[in-house]
Amino acid sequence: MLRELGMTRIFGNPGSTELPLFRDYPEDFSYELGLQEAVVVGMADGYAQATRNASFVNLHSAAGVGHAMANIFTAFKNRTPMVITAGQQARSLLQFDPFLHSRDATDLPKPYVKWSCEPARAEDVPQALARAYYIAMQEPRGPVFVSIPADDWDKPCDPIVLRHVGFETRPDPRTLALVGEALDAAQRPAFVVGAAVDRGQAWDAVVALAERHQARVFVAPMSGRCSFPEDHPLFAGFLPAMRERIVQLLGGHDVVFAVGAAAFTYHVEGEGPFVPEGTQLYQLIEDPAIAAWAPVGTAAVGNIRMGVEELLLRPQAVQRPAPERKPAPPVPAAPGAGERMSVAFAMHTLACVRDPHSIIVEEAPSSRPVIQTYLPIFHSATFFTMCSGGLGHSMPAAVGVALARPDSKVIAVIGDGSAMYAIQALWSAANMRLPITFVILKNRRYAALQDFSRVFGYREGEKVEGTELPDIDFVALARGHGCDGVHVQDAAQLAQALRDAIAHPRPIVVEVEVA
Missing domain, CATH: 3.40.50.970 (Thiamin diphosphate (ThDP)-binding fold, Pyr/PP domains)
Incomplete structure (x- = not known):
């Protein structure tokens, strides 16, 4: 069976x-x-x-x-x-x-x-x-x-005869018609895309629908997949998991279409409206539970690809002018003498040397906004992380992705704190002879907690207990698990070290000292 x-x-x-x-x-x-x-x-x-x-x-x-x-x-x-x-x-x-x-x-x-x-x-x-x-x-x-x-x-038993079972449900056409009518009538529409777009193989259809409506496209908070090309002229960036900031960033859009995404995932308490005043919210989601708890808006429930493809069958909408393109971020500066390199510098360097079709598996929560800025993703099914916030997922997940996609280069970008939750994954990578490049961003702390402490009333510079990490030797850990390893502290050596690691025929850990 x-x-x-x-x-x-x-x-x-x-x-x-x-x-x-x-x-x-x-x-x-x-x-x-x-x-x-x-x-x-x-x-x-x-x-x-x-x-x-x-x-x-x-x-x-x-x-x-x-x-x-x-x-x-x-x-x-x-x-x-x-x-x-x-x-x-x-x-x-x-x-x-x-x-x-x-x-x-x-x-x-x-x-x-x-x-x-x-x-x-x-x-x-x-x-x-x-x-x-x-x-x-x-x-x-x-x-x-x-x-x-x-x-x-x-125990003996009768053999199982497998049956054909449909796994996808078409969204209600009447609700999709409401979504389509709202998008057609919108003056300044915006999309918010979530992980279900990429999971459901709806990437191309969503790009086509966004282009038809000249809609700016934001990424939903805490999305575990890339669901829209981040070099596209309509790409508008990432929404944080904060109600007030979401409302601020979506301000000026009269129709917001959350496709394959919850509307919205929050990480801290907020107040005020869930969407900007005068904005209509519509949602297409495969999970009826998510549709049920959405506080506002109209929701269509069913397969994302089917729903978007049905919206594309509607007559061509009125042509709108293209929205202003999101400006490119500045090139991060190299560190000065005696300084550690920034995460921005490290990620910009990785972006410059990697094949854009390579697969990024990420788990560095404190660095995620910087990674999103300086390590853009361009293709479907080339980015994976966790939607849960639970650590210890992405290092072993990189092993599973590499097993499934042997013709693609897999690069895991992992924080030093995250790496210690599932460091044994290195042994599995070595045992299976998978040429994964593990990039460990070593800042010697649980930076996400230190950064987040302000939300709970900590003062600038106040100590947050339990968030300092010792100087863990990830090169030694790599070798102890059967992988190769290299330590990079000099920013001038990073690009070549990454090139060599990406070309390496065996799993290798690149331990990068970052500020």
Whole structure:
């Protein structure tokens, strides 16, 4: 069944209750070993996003699921299709509260799975796995969970006949007509694009619709994918997760169309209106729950690509003048003598030396606004990060993306604090011989928390406890996990070091000292 579904890679870190699954393991299947369960789920997340098919994960009972929960949460927020299985003690032992069993197995990963099941009979396990796949792939996609007692694998059962199940739902045409009429009548429309545009293969359709309406295009707060080319004349930049700033940036637009995005994701308390006065908000989203909590506006629910393509079938709208183009950022200055380079300088240098079709996998939250400014993304499915805010996702996700896209160069841009949440991913990259370039931005602190402390009343320069990092040697960590590594402190050496690392045939860590 898994072979028919194209799920011949199993991502896991095995425990005792999973061992029966791997007897007589077929030669056309591979086992992608991660050294910790959060790494396993992160790899599976990147692989599923890059292949656009559900990945198969095998975890160990309650302890393994517990280790994995941070990245299960992220997979849920990323809308990543994933069939997660976990071992369970033998059914005959469960009444005795045995060692390493999961007492409430189906409740443990909730609420961050779409469906959770421990089949009532061993014979029902294959049918449960088939159902799990269908649910994971149904929009809005996401992870599902099946707990499997160890002795179930030895029970015979009838073979599963896979069925055709539609995973996409066409949005209501009457609601789409309201969206289309509003866009046609708008004087100064704006789009806000989210991760679902790229997930749903709607990139080209959204570009065409934006060009038809000469709409400025903003990126939604906390989007985990790039959904519009950032060198396009209509690209207007990134919205922060702050209500007042969103209203300010969208001011002057009479119609705002949030496509594939929540309207809106906030990170701090705010007050006042949700959209500028006199602005109409419309939304196209594949998740009915997001449509339900949107505080204002009209929402169409269904597949993003289908909805945008239907809007493109409307008669050509009245021609509008092109909006003013977003100015290019200034070239960041090189550091002075004895100074560390800025993140802006490092990212501008990386942008200059990388192939624009290479894939960026990012997890550097404190540097994200600078990365967005100086490391632009131009093509669909070439940028991945987490929609959750949970750390420890992107280093292993880069491994999964590289497995799925062997013909593309994968570059992971990771903060030093983030890297330590899933550093074992380096071993998996080395073990699989994946030529990933890991760029570690080393500022020796949890800078995101220090920057964010002002929101909670900290004074300028006031110490924020627990946010200073020791001088971690990432080159030594890389070599200890089987990867090559290089340390860069001199800004004049960065460009060549990055060129060499990108051309390197094995995984390599580039540790970059930044201010």
